[in-house]
Amino acid sequence: MSADTNRSKMDLETLFDNLAEAVEHAPPEDLLAEAKVAGQDTERIAANVKNTLLDAVRNFEQRKLHAARHAYRERSTELSRKRFALPDSAVERRKMLIDAAATDQRVARVTAKFRDLRELSDEDVRSALEDLMDLGAFDQSAELYDDGNK
């Protein structure tokens, strides 16, 4: 067939599809045999494919995690803009945490790991309160302590 006198009825895209189909329809064992005949290290190829796919799953999860973190940070920033100050005194802060744990189940679940909130260090109390505030766990109860502390 001469291209000049008789143009192809096939275009390049169709050629690509035809080439792809020859792999798509092939039994894996045929392709494995061909790769081995070609001298390829098929065990290594298979291991690399699995690692690449597992990495892809991990990447996806990390992207999701990063997106969640980003959303969380955005929310934290938003909260911090309208954030109230924690009570000045350590005693008041501890009281705030204990009261909140007693009245708010969400806070109670978070603080359940501590055997006795009264034994927590002042720093741990502050840290727990800040975390809970960031999570919005007790915005309303915190506001109760907001008076006079700004």
Added chain:
Amino acid sequence: MKEKAQVKTAPDPVAGADEVRQAIAALTEAESVKLQIAADGAAYRLRRRVFSVDPKEIFNEAIARVLDGRRHWQPRKVDFLGLLIGVIKSIEFEWRKQAKRPENPVLETDLSDSNSDGDPIPNRIQQAADLRPGPERELIQNEQITQEQLFEQLEEFFSDDALAALIFSEWRRGTKGPEIMKALDLDRQQFDTAVRRMDRAIKKHWPEGMPDVC
């Protein structure tokens, strides 16, 4: 006549990350090799148009599509290998189409400009194009050929493989695979094996990707 009672059945569950991990771990050596060959082929064919596509990128996109729900995998209905082969095919098809018809309109500011010496300054589209160096790429840029010229070259490559040459020639005439198989009394396996020989010959001749055609 009574209407048949409609039985509501629960939808087939869609797999999550853990199930996908298990499926990956369960891939056999042959299945993994098949995936690699499929991804290599897609990346190779895309290389003409899309900058720097490699098989890893295709695998990443395939897994992302399965996990983010763009492609629902129902393990009870579709085997994992079949799913991924199908997704790789879709990715190649979509990316080829997107490269052909860019989603973003071409703006006036994207058009070529020239510097004070009158030399052309590449625009954004040209910069995004595949400009990797290498003698073959330079040849491609300098000597863009027509589709017919490319097909002529391909027929020459296959000239020492009678079956491949015949299949390619029939493709050019517009004959479809099943008709060729019937006419030549080939089964699917023989046909596909010959086509894969063509594929390997093409990649061997143009390891950087086939030349672009005008």
